[in-house]
Amino acid sequence: MGHGKNHIVNYSTYIFVWLTLVTLTSLTVTVASLDLGFLSVLVALGIASLKALLVLLVFMHLRFDDRMFRIFVLISFITLLIFLVLTFFDYANIR
Amino acid sequence: MMLTDIKSGNGHNGEYIDFYNAPTKRKGIFKWIFSTDHKRIGILYLVSLLTFFSVAVIFGFLMRLELIAPGKTIMDPQTYNQIFTLHGVIMIFLFIIPGIPAVFGNFLLPLMIGARDVAFPRLNLLSWWLFILGGFVAVISLFLPGGPADTGWTFYIPYSVRTNTNVIPALMGAFILGFSSILTGLNFITTIHRMRAPGMSWFKMPLFVWSLYATGWIQILATPIVGITLLLVAIERWFGVGIFDPALGGDPILYQHLFWIYSHPAVYIMILPAMGVISEVIPVFSRRTIFGYKFIAFSSIAIAFFGSLVWAHHMFTVGMSGTAMWIFSLLTFLVAIPSAIKVFNWVSTLYKGSIELEPPMLFALAFIFNFTIGGFTGLMQGALSLNIHIHDTYFIVGHFHYVMFGGTGFGIFAAIHHWFPKMFGKMYNKRNAKISFALILGGFQLLYFPMFIMGYLGMPRRYYDYLPEFHIWHLLSTIGSWILIPGLILMFVNLIMALKKGQRAEANPWGGVTLEWTIPSPPSFENFEKIPVVEKEPYDFTHYELGEEVKN
Amino acid sequence: MLTNASNFIKEVDGVFLFILGISLLLLIMITVLMVIFVFKYNRKKNPKPRNIKGNTTLEIIWTVIPTVLAVGMFYYGWYGYKKMTAAPKDAYEINVIAKMWKWDFTYPNGVTIDSLVVPINKPVKLNIKSIDVNHSFFIPAFRIKKDAIPNKDNYLWFIPQEKGVYDILCAEYCGLRHAYMYSKIYVVHQDEFDEWMKKLSVKINQ
Amino acid sequence: MNQLVESVVHEHVHRDDVGAKIGMWLFLFTELILFGGMFLAYAVYRYQYGDFFALASKKLDVFFGLINTLILLTSSLTMAMSITAIRRESKKLSMLFLALTIFFALLFMVNKYFEWSAKFSSGIFPGSTELLNQPKGIIIYFGLYFVMTGLHALHVLIGMVILLVMFFYLKSDVINSDYYIMLENSGLYWHLVDIIWIFLFPLFYLIH
Structure with missing residues (x-):
C-alpha cells in the first residue's frame, strides 16, 4: 500500500495482454459464425468474461494492488450475479 | 445560537473555538452551503430534511383528514392520489433514506472514529447539493401544469407510462437523490477504511459506525439498480422504447423486480442506521457495555446481505413461479433472525445496568417496542398464504409505518435528542421533550394500530374512498394523527427554543464513552486537537462499575 | 375472521393466528423484560452497573429458536399457498x-x-x-x-x-x-x- | 487565526491515494450495477424473445461492432501505458499515449455515429413506424440496443472529457510521477467503459 511503492507494469506486459484480447475478440467472432446452438451463448459470454478478467487484473492493476480491491470487486460481481439468478427463479420456471 | 464563549468544553487545554465560530473565507449563508466541514454539512442536511419532513407530514395529515369519513371530505380523488404519491416520495427519498446517514452519519462518523473529516469533503458537499437539486426536481411538479405524479412512490408500470401527470420530474428527482445517497455511502466506506484513529481496530468501532458501513454497501450496490430503472421509465415515456411498456412487448413484472431489487434493500438503508443509533443510546443510559457487541455488528452485515435477497416478497400476488415464491418467502423469514438478535441484545443490555430514562432513552425503548411489532407483522407478510390476503391492504401500510416511523423515525428522534447537545452546545428542556415523546408515542399507536385491523378485514391501500364498515378504524386513525402531530410540533418547538434559550451543554452531558463525547460541545472546527489513540473497547463503562463519576 | 366463507379461510387465518400467537408471546416477553429492567435497574436503585459483555450460549439460543420458529412459519404459509395454486381440473x-x-x-x-x-x-x-x-x-x-x-x-x-x-x-x-x-x-x-x-x-x- | 485556517485546510486536503482509489472503485461498482440492471433486463427479454433477438441481431453490422471493439481495446492499452509512462517520469510519452486514447475514443464515437445514422435512415429508431410494425421481440431488442449502447456512448463521451482534463493536468504538471492518482482513477473509469463494451459486443452483435 501507499503511493509510489506499488508495482509499475511494463509496456510489454500491456502489449501482450492487448494481443491476447485481440485474439480472443477474433476468436469470439469466428465462433459466432458457427452454429453451436445453446452453447453459443455460453461460449460468447465465457470469452467476454475472460477478456473482462484480463482487463480487470492487468489494465486495472487488480493483480498488483492490495487484496482488499480484489475482494471488493468480487463482492460487487457476486451481488450482480445473485440479482440475476434470483430474478431468473421467477422467469425460468413459468414460460 | 452561536456560542461566543470560547471555553465551553471542560477539561480541554489550549485555545478552542467551536466550528460555528471558526474563521472561514465565506460569509453568511455561503459559510454553510459551500462548506466542506462534515459538521456543517450534517446540520445543513438536518435543516433540509426536517423541512421536507414537515411538508410530508402536512400531506399525511391531509390524507388522514380526507379519510376521516367515507366519500369526499376535503379533496377530490385526483388530488388525493397526488398527495399520497408526494407523501411517499418525499418521506422515502427525501427524509428516511438520507435521514440518519446524511445528518448524524455526517456529523458523527468522523467524530466517532477520531478523524478530522470524511475522506472526500468536497464530494460530501456535492452530495448535499445533489440532494437539494433532487428534492427540488421532485417537488417542482407541484407547480407545473398537470400537477405532481399520481402513481404512488412505486411508479408501477404501466400506469406510470399512461398517466398524464408529471411523472418524469419525480423520476428524475429520485434518480438524482439516488446519486446523492451513493456518494454518501461511498464517502463513508472510504472514511471507515482509511481514517480510523490509530488503535481503532474494526472491533473497536462504535456500532453506529458498523451500521453506517453496512448501509454504505447497500447504498452502493443496490441504488444504481433503481437509478437505471427509473431512468428507463423516463426513457419509456419520452421515446417509447418498449422495455417496460406492455403494449410494445415490455414486462410490467420485470419493472417490479428491478424496482424492488433496490427498494427492498432501501428499507435496510433506512432501518440499519437507526439500529446503530439505538446501539449507541442504550449503553449510554444504562451505563454499561453493550451486550453481544460482535453479534450486533455482524447482524448489521447479515441484514445488509440477506436484505438484498428478499425483494420479490413485494410481488407474491403478481403470479411468480412457484420456485421464486418459496425461495423469496424462506429468505424473508431468514432476514428476521439478525433483527431478532439485535433486539434480544439490546434488551439484555438493560440487564444490571444503571438506567436513566432521559428523552433519547425513551425514544430508543419505544423504538424497540415499535420495531418488534413492525417486525412481527413483517413475518406475517412473509408467510405466503397470509401474504396473499394482506398484500396491498392497510395491514402493509401499518407494518411499513411501524418499521419506518416507529422504527427509523423514532431512531431519528432518539438521535436528535441524544446528540443535540453535542451538535449545538445547548441542552433542551427535558420535561417538554418527555411530554412530546408521550404524545408522539400515543398518537403513533392510535394512528397506525387500527390499520392492522382494517387491513386484515380487507381495506385496500391507496383508496380515496371506502366501504362504511371501515369507518370506525379510519376515524380512530385520523384522531391519532391529531395527537401525533401536536407531539411533533411540541418536540420541534422545544428543540428550537433550546437553540435560543437552552442552557449550555457540557461536553459529555449523558456520560457517553465514545470519542465524540471526549471533545467539547459543539466540537471545534478540527474536531480533535490531537488525533486520539484508541486503546479501550468501544463501550467501556467500567468506571461506573467502580463507582467513579464520568471522566473526560 | 372466523367465518367459513371459502376453503382458504382455515389456512390463512390459521397461519395468522399461529404467527400472532408467537408474536404476542415474544412481544409481551420483550416489553415486560424492558419494563422490569427499567424499574429494577433504575439509576436511583442501582447506581452501579455491571458490565456484562455477552453470553455466547444465550446468543446461540436466541439465534436457533427464532430460526426454528421462522422456518415453521415459512412452512405453514407455504403449505397453505400450495393449495391456493392447485386448482382442481373440474373447476x-x-x-x-x-x-x-x-x-x-x-x-x-x-x-x-x-x-x-x-x-x-x-x-x-x-x-x-x-x-x-x-x-x-x-x-x-x-x-x-x-x-x-x-x-x-x-x-x-x-x-x-x-x-x-x-x-x-x-x-x-x-x-x-x-x-x-x-x-x-x-x-x-x-x-x-x-x-x-x-x-x-x-x-x-x- | 489565519494559521489555524491554513493548517486545517492543509489537514483537509491531506493526501490519501489509496483512499482515493477505494472511492473510485466504489464508484465503478455503482456504474457496473447500473449497467447490470440493464443486462438483467436484456437477459429476461432474451429468455422470453430469444428467436426474435436472434433475428434482430442479424440486422446489426458485425463489422461496425468489431471495429469498435478493437478501437476500445487499443484505447485501453494506450491508457494503461500512459500511466506507466508518467510513473517512469516520461511526461511526453504519457501525454502521447493519453492523446492516443482520446483519439481512439473519438474514433469510437464517429463510428457509432455512422452506425446509428445508418439505423435511423433505414427507419429503425425508437417509436418509428417501421419498428412498431415489427413483432414485439424485435421492438424490445432495438429498444435495449439503443438504450444500452446509447448509455455506453454517453459514458465514452464523459470519459473523453475526463481524459482531456487529465491531458491538461499532465501538461501543466499537476499530474506527475509522484502524484498520478487522478490519472490512474480516470484510467480505471476508462477500462470499465471498455469492460461494459466487451459484454455489449457479443450480446448485441454476435449471438444469433
Missing part, C-alpha cells in the same frame, strides 16, 4: 377482465356481466387478465387475491362455502377511480345458479 372456469375501472366476468357460455355469481361448494377458477394497467382481484372474505397484469395470464381458484354476498375490490393502485373499482360476488345454491344462468342466456339470445 368451473370464468374469465375475468380487469380494466380501468371495472371488472368484467365472462361465463363459459359467453355471457359477460359485471358482478360474479357462483354456485356454493363448487370449485371456481378465475382466469384473470388486464387490458390496460395493473389491477388486483381481491375478495377479502375469501382471503384470496391475484394481480391482473397486462401481457400475463393469471388465475386463482376457490370453493365458496357459505351463501351470501361478498365484496370484490381492486387492491393494486390503478388511477383515478381505483377505490371505486368495486363489484360483488353472489354465492348461491346450485339450483338458483342454474336458473339464473338460464334466464341470462335467454336474455342474451333475445
Whole structure:
C-alpha cells in the first residue's frame, strides 16, 4: 500500500495482454459464425468474461494492488450475479 | 445560537473555538452551503430534511383528514392520489433514506472514529447539493401544469407510462437523490477504511459506525439498480422504447423486480442506521457495555446481505413461479433472525445496568417496542398464504409505518435528542421533550394500530374512498394523527427554543464513552486537537462499575 | 375472521393466528423484560452497573429458536399457498377482465356481466387478465387475491362455502377511480345458479 | 487565526491515494450495477424473445461492432501505458499515449455515429413506424440496443472529457510521477467503459 511503492507494469506486459484480447475478440467472432446452438451463448459470454478478467487484473492493476480491491470487486460481481439468478427463479420456471 | 464563549468544553487545554465560530473565507449563508466541514454539512442536511419532513407530514395529515369519513371530505380523488404519491416520495427519498446517514452519519462518523473529516469533503458537499437539486426536481411538479405524479412512490408500470401527470420530474428527482445517497455511502466506506484513529481496530468501532458501513454497501450496490430503472421509465415515456411498456412487448413484472431489487434493500438503508443509533443510546443510559457487541455488528452485515435477497416478497400476488415464491418467502423469514438478535441484545443490555430514562432513552425503548411489532407483522407478510390476503391492504401500510416511523423515525428522534447537545452546545428542556415523546408515542399507536385491523378485514391501500364498515378504524386513525402531530410540533418547538434559550451543554452531558463525547460541545472546527489513540473497547463503562463519576 | 366463507379461510387465518400467537408471546416477553429492567435497574436503585459483555450460549439460543420458529412459519404459509395454486381440473372456469375501472366476468357460455355469481361448494377458477394497467382481484372474505397484469395470464381458484354476498375490490393502485373499482360476488345454491344462468342466456339470445 | 485556517485546510486536503482509489472503485461498482440492471433486463427479454433477438441481431453490422471493439481495446492499452509512462517520469510519452486514447475514443464515437445514422435512415429508431410494425421481440431488442449502447456512448463521451482534463493536468504538471492518482482513477473509469463494451459486443452483435 501507499503511493509510489506499488508495482509499475511494463509496456510489454500491456502489449501482450492487448494481443491476447485481440485474439480472443477474433476468436469470439469466428465462433459466432458457427452454429453451436445453446452453447453459443455460453461460449460468447465465457470469452467476454475472460477478456473482462484480463482487463480487470492487468489494465486495472487488480493483480498488483492490495487484496482488499480484489475482494471488493468480487463482492460487487457476486451481488450482480445473485440479482440475476434470483430474478431468473421467477422467469425460468413459468414460460 | 452561536456560542461566543470560547471555553465551553471542560477539561480541554489550549485555545478552542467551536466550528460555528471558526474563521472561514465565506460569509453568511455561503459559510454553510459551500462548506466542506462534515459538521456543517450534517446540520445543513438536518435543516433540509426536517423541512421536507414537515411538508410530508402536512400531506399525511391531509390524507388522514380526507379519510376521516367515507366519500369526499376535503379533496377530490385526483388530488388525493397526488398527495399520497408526494407523501411517499418525499418521506422515502427525501427524509428516511438520507435521514440518519446524511445528518448524524455526517456529523458523527468522523467524530466517532477520531478523524478530522470524511475522506472526500468536497464530494460530501456535492452530495448535499445533489440532494437539494433532487428534492427540488421532485417537488417542482407541484407547480407545473398537470400537477405532481399520481402513481404512488412505486411508479408501477404501466400506469406510470399512461398517466398524464408529471411523472418524469419525480423520476428524475429520485434518480438524482439516488446519486446523492451513493456518494454518501461511498464517502463513508472510504472514511471507515482509511481514517480510523490509530488503535481503532474494526472491533473497536462504535456500532453506529458498523451500521453506517453496512448501509454504505447497500447504498452502493443496490441504488444504481433503481437509478437505471427509473431512468428507463423516463426513457419509456419520452421515446417509447418498449422495455417496460406492455403494449410494445415490455414486462410490467420485470419493472417490479428491478424496482424492488433496490427498494427492498432501501428499507435496510433506512432501518440499519437507526439500529446503530439505538446501539449507541442504550449503553449510554444504562451505563454499561453493550451486550453481544460482535453479534450486533455482524447482524448489521447479515441484514445488509440477506436484505438484498428478499425483494420479490413485494410481488407474491403478481403470479411468480412457484420456485421464486418459496425461495423469496424462506429468505424473508431468514432476514428476521439478525433483527431478532439485535433486539434480544439490546434488551439484555438493560440487564444490571444503571438506567436513566432521559428523552433519547425513551425514544430508543419505544423504538424497540415499535420495531418488534413492525417486525412481527413483517413475518406475517412473509408467510405466503397470509401474504396473499394482506398484500396491498392497510395491514402493509401499518407494518411499513411501524418499521419506518416507529422504527427509523423514532431512531431519528432518539438521535436528535441524544446528540443535540453535542451538535449545538445547548441542552433542551427535558420535561417538554418527555411530554412530546408521550404524545408522539400515543398518537403513533392510535394512528397506525387500527390499520392492522382494517387491513386484515380487507381495506385496500391507496383508496380515496371506502366501504362504511371501515369507518370506525379510519376515524380512530385520523384522531391519532391529531395527537401525533401536536407531539411533533411540541418536540420541534422545544428543540428550537433550546437553540435560543437552552442552557449550555457540557461536553459529555449523558456520560457517553465514545470519542465524540471526549471533545467539547459543539466540537471545534478540527474536531480533535490531537488525533486520539484508541486503546479501550468501544463501550467501556467500567468506571461506573467502580463507582467513579464520568471522566473526560 | 372466523367465518367459513371459502376453503382458504382455515389456512390463512390459521397461519395468522399461529404467527400472532408467537408474536404476542415474544412481544409481551420483550416489553415486560424492558419494563422490569427499567424499574429494577433504575439509576436511583442501582447506581452501579455491571458490565456484562455477552453470553455466547444465550446468543446461540436466541439465534436457533427464532430460526426454528421462522422456518415453521415459512412452512405453514407455504403449505397453505400450495393449495391456493392447485386448482382442481373440474373447476368451473370464468374469465375475468380487469380494466380501468371495472371488472368484467365472462361465463363459459359467453355471457359477460359485471358482478360474479357462483354456485356454493363448487370449485371456481378465475382466469384473470388486464387490458390496460395493473389491477388486483381481491375478495377479502375469501382471503384470496391475484394481480391482473397486462401481457400475463393469471388465475386463482376457490370453493365458496357459505351463501351470501361478498365484496370484490381492486387492491393494486390503478388511477383515478381505483377505490371505486368495486363489484360483488353472489354465492348461491346450485339450483338458483342454474336458473339464473338460464334466464341470462335467454336474455342474451333475445 | 489565519494559521489555524491554513493548517486545517492543509489537514483537509491531506493526501490519501489509496483512499482515493477505494472511492473510485466504489464508484465503478455503482456504474457496473447500473449497467447490470440493464443486462438483467436484456437477459429476461432474451429468455422470453430469444428467436426474435436472434433475428434482430442479424440486422446489426458485425463489422461496425468489431471495429469498435478493437478501437476500445487499443484505447485501453494506450491508457494503461500512459500511466506507466508518467510513473517512469516520461511526461511526453504519457501525454502521447493519453492523446492516443482520446483519439481512439473519438474514433469510437464517429463510428457509432455512422452506425446509428445508418439505423435511423433505414427507419429503425425508437417509436418509428417501421419498428412498431415489427413483432414485439424485435421492438424490445432495438429498444435495449439503443438504450444500452446509447448509455455506453454517453459514458465514452464523459470519459473523453475526463481524459482531456487529465491531458491538461499532465501538461501543466499537476499530474506527475509522484502524484498520478487522478490519472490512474480516470484510467480505471476508462477500462470499465471498455469492460461494459466487451459484454455489449457479443450480446448485441454476435449471438444469433
